[in-house]
Amino acid sequence: MRNAGMKHGHHPPRHGGGRVGGGTPPGEGARTFGFLGPGPVWLSVSMMGRERMADGRRLRTWFFGRGFNDDRSVPSPVIEGIEGQMTEVTLSSMMPHTIHFHGLDVDQWNDGVPSTSGYVGRHQGGPGGGGHGGGYGGMSFGRVDGYDNLGPQFTYRFVAPHAGTYSYHCHVDTVLHFEMGMYGTVIVRPPDGNPRTAWNGGPSFDKEYIWHLHTFDSSWHNEMISSGRTVRHRPDYFMINGRDGANLLSDSTTAISGGPGETILIRTNNMGYQPAMVHLGGLSFEVIASDGRPLPAPVTTSQQLVAPGERYDLLLRLPMPGVWPAGVDYLDIRLNEILGRAATSITAR
Amino acid sequence: MDRRDFIKQSTLTAAAFGLSGLTNLVARDAHAAAVDVSFAAEGVFKNMVDGASIFTWRFRDLNGFGPGDLSSGLVVMEGDAVDITVYNDLDRPINLEIPGVLEGTPAVAPTGSHTYSFTAPSAGSYFYHDNVNGEIGRAMGLAGPLIVMPADGSNRLYAGGPAFDRQYTLVLHELDDRLNSAVAAGGTYDMSNYEPNYFFVNGLSYPNTAGDGDTLVAMNVGDDVALRFVNTGVITNPMHFHGYHVDVATRNRVPETTVITKDSVLVNIGECVDVMLACNQPGAYPLHTHYVPGVTANGVYVNPYGGALIVMSAS
Numbered sequence: 001m002r003n004a005g006m007k008h009g010h011h012p013p014r015h016g017g018g019r020v021g022g023g024t025p026p027g028e029g030a031r032t033f034g035f036l037g038p039g040p041v042w043l044s045v046s047m048m049g050r051e052r053m054a055d056g057r058r059l060r061t062w063f064f065g066r067g068f069n070d071d072r073s074v075p076s077p078v079i080e081g082i083e084g085q086m087t088e089v090t091l092s093s094m095m096p097h098t099i100h101f102h103g104l105d106v107d108q109w110n111d112g113v114p115s116t117s118g119y120v121g122r123h124q125g126g127p128g129g130g131g132h133g134g135g136y137g138g139m140s141f142g143r144v145d146g147y148d149n150l151g152p153q154f155t156y157r158f159v160a161p162h163a164g165t166y167s168y169h170c171h172v173d174t175v176l177h178f179e180m181g182m183y184g185t186v187i188v189r190p191p192d193g194n195p196r197t198a199w200n201g202g203p204s205f206d207k208e209y210i211w212h213l214h215t216f217d218s219s220w221h222n223e224m225i226s227s228g229r230t231v232r233h234r235p236d237y238f239m240i241n242g243r244d245g246a247n248l249l250s251d252s253t254t255a256i257s258g259g260p261g262e263t264i265l266i267r268t269n270n271m272g273y274q275p276a277m278v279h280l281g282g283l284s285f286e287v288i289a290s291d292g293r294p295l296p297a298p299v300t301t302s303q304q305l306v307a308p309g310e311r312y313d314l315l316l317r318l319p320m321p322g323v324w325p326a327g328v329d330y331l332d333i334r335l336n337e338i339l340g341r342a343a344t345s346i347t348a349r
Numbered sequence: 350m351d352r353r354d355f356i357k358q359s360t361l362t363a364a365a366f367g368l369s370g371l372t373n374l375v376a377r378d379a380h381a382a383a384v385d386v387s388f389a390a391e392g393v394f395k396n397m398v399d400g401a402s403i404f405t406w407r408f409r410d411l412n413g414f415g416p417g418d419l420s421s422g423l424v425v426m427e428g429d430a431v432d433i434t435v436y437n438d439l440d441r442p443i444n445l446e447i448p449g450v451l452e453g454t455p456a457v458a459p460t461g462s463h464t465y466s467f468t469a470p471s472a473g474s475y476f477y478h479d480n481v482n483g484e485i486g487r488a489m490g491l492a493g494p495l496i497v498m499p500a501d502g503s504n505r506l507y508a509g510g511p512a513f514d515r516q517y518t519l520v521l522h523e524l525d526d527r528l529n530s531a532v533a534a535g536g537t538y539d540m541s542n543y544e545p546n547y548f549f550v551n552g553l554s555y556p557n558t559a560g561d562g563d564t565l566v567a568m569n570v571g572d573d574v575a576l577r578f579v580n581t582g583v584i585t586n587p588m589h590f591h592g593y594h595v596d597v598a599t600r601n602r603v604p605e606t607t608v609i610t611k612d613s614v615l616v617n618i619g620e621c622v623d624v625m626l627a628c629n630q631p632g633a634y635p636l637h638t639h640y641v642p643g644v645t646a647n648g649v650y651v652n653p654y655g656g657a658l659i660v661m662s663a664s
């Protein structure tokens with residue numbers, strides 16, 4: 001395994017498993033924000049997040065590590081791995097949480113599903129038991145009663161199968177923990193670690209952006225366990241990378257900029273509950289991969305539907321100097337009507 | 350393999366269909382057989398996994414295979430002459446249509462009956478449903494799977510298509526109990542208000558999905574497993590696989606050519622998506638909609654009960 005510390009400023013874990021991980025200064029080549037890994041990653045959990053939305057409201061969030069880009073709680077930080085190498089992610093938490101590595105086809109013991117893989121945290125008792133049993137309809141916080149307890153620290157291990165874009169998220173009481181912000185992107189680099197090639201023998205690019213697509217139903221953000229109040233998700237905030245509204249336009253992780261002729265890779269990752277239609281202001285682009293696997297042949301299009309759980313990697317060549325609107329329409333799961341929009345921009349100069 | 354052996358093997362791998370009434374495997378030993386089925390369209394109070402009792406509709410096979418909670422399933426072979434006689438025990442007219450096969454068919458009035466006849470089309474996954482009541486018919490449960498096997502007797506999705514060792518049919522649907530209440534009272538419902546709160550695979554919610562032989566996907570490492578998603582509901586279902594990537598073989602029986610290898614497979618409303626899973630590791634892994642509210646029962650996630658989550662178990 002490469003020495004992550006050499007390349008990414010990795011720090012050893014603090015006593016007690018606090019959040020540690022290297023961040024790369026913004027603006028370094030293709031990297032526009034901090035990554036954790038490659039190499040061992042330590043994540044703690046914060047359930048004390050307050051994310052400020054564009055309208056000024058502050059919503060409660062839960063998240064891993066120090067959050068996305070080190071400047072916001074949600075989504076959680078980006079984790080980087082290398083194809084064919086062992087990735088190790090250690091989760092420390094007293095409350096019940098897990099990490100599910102979505103799309104990485106890990107084995108059962110590392111899958112992060114409480115019912116089949118156990119949960120991290122202090123042991124939770126049976127119905128009504130445990131330290132948090134009261135007030136949740138007889139279920140402990142996290143609804144993990146009866147499942148295997150892995151203790152307050154657990155190291156997830158897997159060999160990243162193929163370069164590409166993946167996800168991770170907490171799989172405890174998922175409908176709520178996911179909504180609260182406990183999700184992020186995993187990028188698997190090619191075996192040689194080249195951060196500007198999509199996969200061995202695949203397309204190369206000058207810059208990359210992660211578009212983590214998600215929505216909030218703000219009425220859910222004061223719940224502590226799923227219940228009759230977490231049915232019927234009605235999103236009222238529509239985001240990319242934890243930003244909504246006017247904040248999207250000024251956010252360097254979402255607003256795309258480059259020089260004419262440059263090639264941009266946009267890794268879309270729908271971690272919301274609604275299908276997302278991505279468009280780049282009418283510019284055509286190539287869809288080169290989905291769910292961590294290359295397409296048989298690139299597909300040229302001007303919009304791409306990304307359903308919940310899906311990832312599509314979009315390759316955009318900036319054609320000429322100019323500014324284009326770009327963004328995401330979040331659609332109703334039934335009628336495909338636009339529920340809301342996350343609007344950002346593409347600038348070539 | 351001759352046809353009789355095929356039927357035996359299919360019976361082994363798909364027998365539980367018949368046991369639970371999901372898929373009625375019609376065993377016979379001649380090509381182009383005549384298949385006669387009788388369905389009662391009826392209302393029934395269905396027990397939700399959380400104890401709620403909700404009025405639903407279904408087509409129940411009268412031939413003796415257990416009705417289950419879902420409309421009966423059919424497995425036929427290409428070229429079969431199929432007659433489905435529908436007895437309407439509901440309070441309003443219905444019909445039976447099969448998208449792509451049998452459309453614009455006559456309605457059956459309450460207490461009436463009608464025989465719908467067709468020749469089994471090319472191999473693949475289909476569904477039948479009431480279309481007189483539009484989306485309300487499907488939302489109430491008046492729909493079921495129709496699986497057509499190749500005439501050459503092979504265990505393939507279609508002649509010359511992917512071969513499998515096992516196959517499972519996974520019917521996806523859901524309900525909004527407010528609609529069901531309105532229909533139970535003899536009324537109708539404005540579908541623009543439809544927001545489901547119970548979610549099913551083969552008519553079951555977790556953990557009952559894991560206790561049903563048709564719905565628990567049991568595999569051996571090395572198996573090629575065909576999974577047929579049939580979305581008879583009225584929401585889209587992005588189905589996420591833990592543990593495995595799958596190859597999307599067909600969408601509405603058209604071979605997929607552009608986006609093939611996936612861990613999250615979008616199954617659109619009214620769509621049949623056949624995927625192939627090459628089982629390459631042991632373990633127990635969930636397969637669930639990533640519209641995560643769909644993994645709940647009226648908002649409650651998985652423990653002690655939930656929604657459209659099934660378990661794949663490989664040894």
